[in-house]
Amino acid sequence: AQSVAQPEDQVNVAEGNPLTVKCTYSVSGNPYLFWYVQYPNRGLQFLLKYITGDNLVKGSYGFEAEFNKSQTSFHLKKPSALVSDSALYFCAVRDPNQGGKLIFGQGTELSVKP
Amino acid sequence: SAVISQKPSRDICQRGTSLTIQCQVDSQVTMMFWYRQQPGQSLTLIATANQGSEATYESGFVIDKFPISRPNLTFSTLTVSNMSPEDSSIYLCSVVTPGNTIYFGEGSWLTVV
Numbered sequence: 240a241q242s243v244a245q246p247e248d249q250v251n252v253a254e255g256n257p258l259t260v261k262c263t264y265s266v267s268g269n270p271y272l273f274w275y276v277q278y279p280n281r282g283l284q285f286l287l288k289y290i291t292g293d294n295l296v297k298g299s300y301g302f303e304a305e306f307n308k309s310q311t312s313f314h315l316k317k318p319s320a321l322v323s324d325s326a327l328y329f330c331a332v333r334d335p336n337q338g339g340k341l342i343f344g345q346g347t348e349l350s351v352k353p
Numbered sequence: 354s355a356v357i358s359q360k361p362s363r364d365i366c367q368r369g370t371s372l373t374i375q376c377q378v379d380s381q382v383t384m385m386f387w388y389r390q391q392p393g394q395s396l397t398l399i400a401t402a403n404q405g406s407e408a409t410y411e412s413g414f415v416i417d418k419f420p421i422s423r424p425n426l427t428f429s430t431l432t433v434s435n436m437s438p439e440d441s442s443i444y445l446c447s448v449v450t451p452g453n454t455i456y457f458g459e460g461s462w463l464t465v466v
Contacts, residue, residue, distance in 0.1 A: 273455060282359075282445055282459035283396075290453055329395065331455075339384040339449040340411075343395045 241266045243332050245344035252320045252351050260315040260347045262330030271333040272313040273341065274304055278326045286328075289313060300324070320351045355380055355448050357458035365464045371434045374461045376446030381426035384449040387419070390460070391442045399444075402429040436465045 242265045252258045264270055271290050275283040287298025294306045304315045313330060327348050331341040356379040366372050376385070385402040399419055401409040408421035423429045433440050446458040 271453060275457070280462075282443075283457040285454060285456055288454055331396075333455070335453075338401060339455065340386060340398045340401065341396070341447070341455060343397075345395045 241332060241334055241337075241342045243330050243342050243344040245328075245330055245347045247347050248345070249348045249350065252349070254322050254351050254353050255319050258317050258320040258324070258349065258351070260328050260330075260349060262313045262315065262344055264311050264313065264330070264332045266332050266334050266342075268334060268336055271335055272304075272306060273331045273333070274298065274302070274313075274315050275329045275331065276300075276326045277329065277346075283329065286315070320349075322351050322353055325349055325351045354454070355382065355450050355456045357446055357448060357456055359444075359446055359458040359461050361461055362459060363462040363464075365466060366436050368437055368465055370436055371432055372436065372463065373430050373432045374444050374446075376429045376431070376458060378427045378448050380450075382448040382450065383426070385423060385429050386447040387421060387429070387431045388445045388447060388457075389442045390445060396445065399431070402431075433463065436463075438465045441465045 244263045273288045274286040287296050289296045289306045297303045302317050327346050329346050330344040358377045360375045387399040388396045390396045398411045399414045402421050402423040404423045420432045441464050443460040443462050445460045
């Protein structure tokens with residue numbers, strides 16, 4: 240069965256420091272991987288995706304993610320965190336053999352302090 | 354990209370009543386989905402809205418409780434029937450674009466009292 244794990248419920252980072260939000264997945268075949276951000280009282284905003292190609296994917300707001308097939312991971316990164324990055328982040332996987340539905344991780348709350 | 358509009362954005366509903374949520378997309382899309390996000394939780398897929406045929410429901414969700422319509426490639430509705438406080442959630446519409454990017458609407462925030 241497909242699954243996504245975000246091992247950290249919360250990540251705390253000082254402004255200006257690099258940040259990493261971890262995600263590991265389990266899916267048969269070649270997964271499509273996504274990161275979304277949810278600000279308070281808002282819907283989900285698409286950040287980036289990996290389908291194929293370069294393992295390092297660049298997305299919105301300076302975020303990037305690295306696909307590692309051997310470790311079945313897709314960690315979200317940003318070189319220099321901003322206070323405005325504070326939000327809830329979701330990793331999700333899509334098995335292209337099972338339509339377009341997404342399986343989500345439980346979410347990671349990112350808190351960036353000045 | 355795809356711009357997805359959901360209505361209503363928020364509502365407070367009486368238990369036992371039903372509410373229909375609308376999802377409008379600015380372009381034709383083949384795949385459209387409805388998700389639920391319960392308070393403090395992640396997202397769970399309710400169903401795939403199929404154009405011209407009955408929706409495909411995930412385990413734990415049934416058509417009598419969550420009837421879905423998909424009359425064309427840009428519009429869908431989700432009805433939450435006979436609501437109870439346990440139905441208080443965010444309901445989100447999602448679409449897949451031809452580039453395999455999956456976008457979400459802003460959600461419909463329902464509180465059942």
